[in-house]
Amino acid sequence: MSNQHEEHEASHKPPIRKEMSRRQFLTYTLGGATAFMAAGVTLPMVRFAVDPILQKKGEGAFVKVVEVSKITNEPQEFTFELKQQDGWYLSTANLTAWIRKDESGKIYALSPICKHLGCTIGWNTNANFPDQYHCPCHGAHYTKEGKQLAVASKPLDEYKVMIKDDWVYLGEIIPNTIVK
Numbered sequence: 669m670s671n672q673h674e675e676h677e678a679s680h681k682p683p684i685r686k687e688m689s690r691r692q693f694l695t696y697t698l699g700g701a702t703a704f705m706a707a708g709v710t711l712p713m714v715r716f717a718v719d720p721i722l723q724k725k726g727e728g729a730f731v732k733v734v735e736v737s738k739i740t741n742e743p744q745e746f747t748f749e750l751k752q753q754d755g756w757y758l759s760t761a762n763l764t765a766w767i768r769k770d771e772s773g774k775i776y777a778l779s780p781i782c783k784h785l786g787c788t789i790g791w792n793t794n795a796n797f798p799d800q801y802h803c804p805c806h807g808a809h810y811t812k813e814g815k816q817l818a819v820a821s822k823p824l825d826e827y828k829v830m831i832k833d834d835w836v837y838l839g840e841i842i843p844n845t846i847v848k
């Protein structure tokens with residue numbers, strides 16, 4: 669009977685609250701504030717370091733260059749701008765392409781960089797090599813498809829080409845796929 673009475677009384681006692689000491693309060697408060705400030709400083713730094721890695725690279729991007737109707741069988745030189753993102757550094761490169769369409773109407777674009785030592789080639793610039801690309805530096809010359817005929821050991825590179833809404837778009841430079 670007395671046991672039941674004690675149990676009954678105990679169940680009606682208010683729960684004992686553990687008081688937080690001043691020291692504990694200060695520790696929790698300062699700890700929380702420090703963690704908050706550390707996150708505020710660290711997270712932007714982590715984002716700064718990682719963001720360029722996560723960003724989509726410019727590879728595969730195409731640049732609108734010229735209307736399809738302007739392309740002839742004769743190679744023509746066109747210049748265009750390519751925006752490049754290297755980490756946090758954004759730059760603009762001025763590029764040149766020699767564009768023509770072949771007898772079947774297929775449009776392709778050649779890089780003007782000589783495959784010997786990197787000088788710039790021109791079309792029909794040397795009377796000794798009519799209807800060819802010629803490099804003034806050491807005399808390399810190429811057919812209109814970019815096939816090397818002397819000095820250079822490889823054909824001229826080409827740009828990836830995309831035709832959309834009657835415009836020629838150029839992409840990244842790739843090894844020549846026209847010359848067999």
Ligand code: FES
Pocket residue numbers: 782783784785786787803804805806807808819820
């Ligand atoms: S760089 Fe063109 S021939 Fe040498």
